[in-house]
Amino acid sequence: MPRARTLRADAARNRAKILEAANDLIVEHGPDVPMESIAAAAGVAVGTLYRHYPTKRALVGAVIESHFTHMADEAEAAEARIAAGERATDALRSLAYRIMDGAAHNQAVKAAARSMGADDALHHGSELQRGIDVLARIIAAAKADGGLRADLTVEDLLLFFKTVPVDAAPAVRARWCELMLDGFSAGRP
Amino acid sequence: MPRARTLRADAARNRAKILEAANDLIVEHGPDVPMESIAAAAGVAVGTLYRHYPTKRALVGAVIESHFTHMADEAEAAEARIAAGERATDALRSLAYRIMDGAAHNQAVKAAARSMGADDALHHGSELQRGIDVLARIIAAAKADGGLRADLTVEDLLLFFKTVPVDAAPAVRARWCELMLDGFSAGRP
DNA sequence: CGATAAGGTGAATCATGATTCATGATTATA
DNA sequence: TATAATCATGAATCATGATTCACCTTATCG
Numbered sequence: 001m002p003r004a005r006t007l008r009a010d011a012a013r014n015r016a017k018i019l020e021a022a023n024d025l026i027v028e029h030g031p032d033v034p035m036e037s038i039a040a041a042a043g044v045a046v047g048t049l050y051r052h053y054p055t056k057r058a059l060v061g062a063v064i065e066s067h068f069t070h071m072a073d074e075a076e077a078a079e080a081r082i083a084a085g086e087r088a089t090d091a092l093r094s095l096a097y098r099i100m101d102g103a104a105h106n107q108a109v110k111a112a113a114r115s116m117g118a119d120d121a122l123h124h125g126s127e128l129q130r131g132i133d134v135l136a137r138i139i140a141a142a143k144a145d146g147g148l149r150a151d152l153t154v155e156d157l158l159l160f161f162k163t164v165p166v167d168a169a170p171a172v173r174a175r176w177c178e179l180m181l182d183g184f185s186a187g188r189p
Numbered sequence: 190m191p192r193a194r195t196l197r198a199d200a201a202r203n204r205a206k207i208l209e210a211a212n213d214l215i216v217e218h219g220p221d222v223p224m225e226s227i228a229a230a231a232g233v234a235v236g237t238l239y240r241h242y243p244t245k246r247a248l249v250g251a252v253i254e255s256h257f258t259h260m261a262d263e264a265e266a267a268e269a270r271i272a273a274g275e276r277a278t279d280a281l282r283s284l285a286y287r288i289m290d291g292a293a294h295n296q297a298v299k300a301a302a303r304s305m306g307a308d309d310a311l312h313h314g315s316e317l318q319r320g321i322d323v324l325a326r327i328i329a330a331a332k333a334d335g336g337l338r339a340d341l342t343v344e345d346l347l348l349f350f351k352t353v354p355v356d357a358a359p360a361v362r363a364r365w366c367e368l369m370l371d372g373f374s375a376g377r378p
Numbered sequence: 379c380g381a382t383a384a385g386g387t388g389a390a391t392c393a394t395g396a397t398t399c400a401t402g403a404t405t406a407t408a
Numbered sequence: 409t410a411t412a413a414t415c416a417t418g419a420a421t422c423a424t425g426a427t428t429c430a431c432c433t434t435a436t437c438g
Contacts (some may be wrong), residue, residue, distance in 0.1 A: 008435055011385060034212050034425055045387045046427085056426065090354030111300070149371075159365055163352040182338075197405055197414060207405065223395055234417045 091146025
């Protein structure tokens with residue numbers, strides 16, 4: 001998705017560095033990282049931030065979107081493994097674990113978004129939708145092989161990702177994931 | 190728990206109004222409600238806030254503590270019902286639903302705490318501990334009557350309360366609770 | 379190699395919000 | 409009721425952080 005037309009080489013480089021720095025700092029220091037800090041971390045001046053992203057909200061939105069991209073890719077990879085013969089339920093399970101860390105990060109960024117204005121008004125572009133679509137197919141497949149409770153929906157999965165304990169230690173997070181997935185599995189209604 | 194000595198009547202009244210206003214506003218408008226707003230909602234001037242709570246953090250801490258008190262009370266009530274003959278597993282289940290809304294609120298306030306400095310350094314006084322102790326006894330009882338997976342711990346429950354989807358609609362929250370509790374029940378390991 | 383438009387810089391501006399403090403009420407006693 | 413503590417008030421102070429803009433740099437292309 002190139003801009004109007006070719007972006008100058010250095011500009012493209014800076015844009016990437018900014019996005020990365022924004023992600024890192026927001027994840028690590030929470031919603032209130034100053035734009036100045038992000039600029040410093042990216043090795044540019046504030047003005048440059050604003051050339052690429054007109055407001056802080058826009059920057060945060062871009063970071064979120066990049067997470068959705070990552071998650072959607074992860075989901076597609078899982079789907080590919082299913083196509084290659086892996087049991088859908090197992091693929092979903094490992095996908096959940098894989099996405100978890102990404103989701104944890106995403107939540108941190110979402111918090112940033114919330115602490116500003118419209119939290120959900122932020123893009124929610126096609127990337128999220130792409131991920132949701134894939135997820136729906138995987139869920140259907142997992143139900144078909146009998147590993148998932150029949151009433152589980154994509155929304156449930158999304159809720160799962162939404163409630164990932166962001167600040168918990170990895171071990172705690174894994175335990176949480178285990179409990180949650182057990183609630184998802186067939187056996188109960 | 191009286192202060193140094195008797196608090197002037199009007200002062201006590203204000204103190205209560207402030208705590209209530211702080212709770213309401215933080216829950217509704219998020220971590221960044223200005224002290225001015227809280228003061229206005231409580232019907233006092235900012236200076237009065239500061240007479241009762243030396244910093245914003247202190248105020249938020251007090252609000253959190255009051256939530257812990259509420260939750261601990263709720264847990265004790267559940268324990269009483271068990272003593273009165275209710276099945277422990279059922280009591281735990283309904284307790285979870287009961288605490289959920291309170292926890293949702295509490296999370297909002299915790300977010301406020303986090304957005305400032307030390308999030309866990311805030312009190313965590315005896316009220317939290319009281320609740321934890323009761324919870325532990327209820328869990329033991331529920332395991333005894335065979336309704337709970339054997340490896341469930343108090344920490345798991347705490348994690349559950351910690352991850353309540355704060356901003357979700359009540360129906361969504363209920364669904365989430367159902368899924369989670371199914372993960373807690375006996376049947377899986 | 380220039381010319382030039384695209385890109386970068388960072389001090390200055392502007393807004394918001396926590397916290398303080400000199401001054402004016404109220405409540406609780408003697 | 410008179411007086412001393414206690415409280416309450418809110419404008420002023422101070423700090424922080426987003427955003428802008430007039431002025432330099434440099435990539436790109438003939």
